[in-house]
Amino acid sequence: MTILTLALALNFVDRQVINILAEPIRYELDLADWQIGLMSGMAFALLYGIAGIPFARLADRGHRPRIMAVAVLAWSGFTIACSFAMSFPQLLLGRVGVGVGEAGLTPAANSLIVDYFPAERRASALSIYYLGVPLGSLAGLALGGLVADAYGWRTAFLVAGLPGLLIAPLLWIGLHEPRTRFGQRTETEPGLLAVLRTIWSVRTYRLVAVATACQAAVGYGFGPFLASFFVRNHGPEITQLAARAGIGVSGFLGLALGLSIGLAGAIGVWLGGHLADRYGRRDVRAYVTIPALASLAALPCYAVIFSMSDGRLALVALAIPNILGAMWMGPIHSTHQSVMPAQIRGGATALFLLVLNIVGVGLGPLLVGALSDLLSWRLGYDPGASLRASLILTSLMAPLAALLFWRARMSIEFDFKR
Template sequence: MSKKATYGTVLLFTLIYVLSFVDRQIVAVLGVQIRNALQLSNFQIGLLYGPAFSFIYAVAGIPMGRLADKTSRKGMICLGLFIWSFMTVVSGFAASFFFLVTARLFVGLSQAMLSPAVYSYLADTFSHQKRATIFSFYTGGIFIGVGLSFLVGGSISMAYDWRMAMVSVGVPGLIIAPITWWFLKEPKRPNQKTEVENNTFSEIAELLKKKTIRWHLIGFSSLACTGYTLLAFVGNLFSDTFNQPELIPKFGWFMMGVAVTVVLSGRVADWLAKRKPEYRFLMGIAAALGGLPFYLFGLFQPNPTTAFICVGIGVLISSSYNGVAAALLQYFVRSDQRALAGGVYLFVISIAGFGLGPPVGGWLIDTVFSGPYAVSYSFITITIFCSTLATISFVQAMKTYHQDVVPTDC
């Protein structure tokens, strides 16, 4: 594969990842409208955004990862893209909570096909020296997608309604899927074989024996919990707390800005690794602690504009870890475990991030905190706990880095 085609593939994967997060995040962007139209509670919106998607996404991620290590990554990427796009369009015709939950289950199942296959594809295509940068470029698509879900989906919903927004964001994936099939070429896999063909569970057990991988998963899933909780209720924050729903679509600009900080974080991680490879984890610590002061100051401001700016800056910093997290895991696994490791990573961050953060946040809003700043108290409680746990985990991971790293990926 030529260098031009290789980087073209990265751009295509990033575009697909953008579409996946537009379709994944759109429920939170439209959450207030859906809640009011279908007469739901904040807890139900948290379930719809979180567990209805994340549990099936998490459970499916591991077998999808194993499948991507054995079969066509190209086929999995294209099929997943078509299914989740179609189910997003179908969601625009939902008349009940049950209908939306069912559609979200299919979105979660099909999106589980994407990243394990892409992680394996990219790791087999680029050298380990560039891995954090390339993975960060790909995962930057998360925040372009989230940003577009606010800007495009939010704007369409305000001009028309939430149903039109759902249909509009789902259609592009139906167009891109056949183009992707035509463009992608399956890369060659390294000729690395194990002496014994292990089953999936024994492979996972082998991965989790490494302390660095365990600390990695605890730390980055904690950061995911913070990020997904904010995304789930940022609409409530500006609509219910500050009575400024027009700020919701504009928040998309900050989310798109995170795509830049993610790439910068990856570049810095690759630079730090030239001094000491374990310093890659410092970017996780920076994400865990860097956003806290802005959240603490901004979430309780009486001025909506000040709150908007501070929370936005907090997001730029606290979400910058995503590319580094995905790349780091690849340094501790064999080439025939790349997609499986990606599936395990997605399983853990989905359970802790999507699965726990939004419903716990919704429960805190509904039952524990009250008053105009209930959303703020809920989010900051989760953030302080998760940031502390993440920082401790990354410090521990750096201590065991060299005993667990695969020698060829130092």
């Protein structure tokens, strides 16, 4: 589990580092907010989601540790390539490559973890794996900001990509593959489209996939713009706090946001998995009830935080919705795996991630950026005010996610017993 969690953490280091670098990249390459959203969201998510399907087919009958090792090498190489980008199209192409590489990790990892652990321990086990999300976000934001302040954003990409070259060999030789036969396909095995239709026909799976995509549109949509929000709306205060800490603004915000997203997110991931396994033993509906309540509780937090005049208080308070917004990971990944037959769990993960990434990771940042640009003229061309309004409007996706999670309560018992 340690190696898998570390691999996912590196996945999110390379994914999140661009978020803390958005402002210096925007200034150097003269980008609009929608380009930041496209570069950090859709460029990554589209290829991540599409490439996940063939990777999942490999994961369903291949050697999963070796698949993951090759994937780590690929995305690390493209992250390093981003440090040499001299234009927006070049950087966009680099992020597309990162997305393709990262698509190879989680379908294989989820499938492997489900084989390692019995059903009653899967949410907790998957929560340990998904601790890599907040921990990697912490490292990506904190180290990315500090390195960018000292050496520039290009060096930050280089530093983010190098550790993957060390982790890939550990995955190749350090993980046990329970399968004894690989690449075996029977004549009666259904094709890709038949598998996808089978997966999507499960009602609980459909509901949690779309709900998670809505939740991700909030969490991942905010990611590329949180540092920009604090710079634009609390600039003098943040500059003063950074000066007191003896570091630059990017470094300070990287540390502050990294601690908020990383530590608070880790608490949320662990808490969600722990509560789901604890109460799910008596009532499996707990696996979707807990994410529903957490998503709904996060909504008012965003509106209050983004409207605060005190930047320091807003940074601290951001930890609350970060805890709530991470509580779905263990329960929902356990749910979508548990309602599927073992032979198509890799495909189930890939389709789940396709929906999550296209809607959440892809459209989320693009929506925030486009709304910010659209609202700018209505708010006196104030970039801080337009971004604040855009973030608050985007947070309205959270109650939709809560509603869909809640509706899954009606089918989860049946689908668990299929």
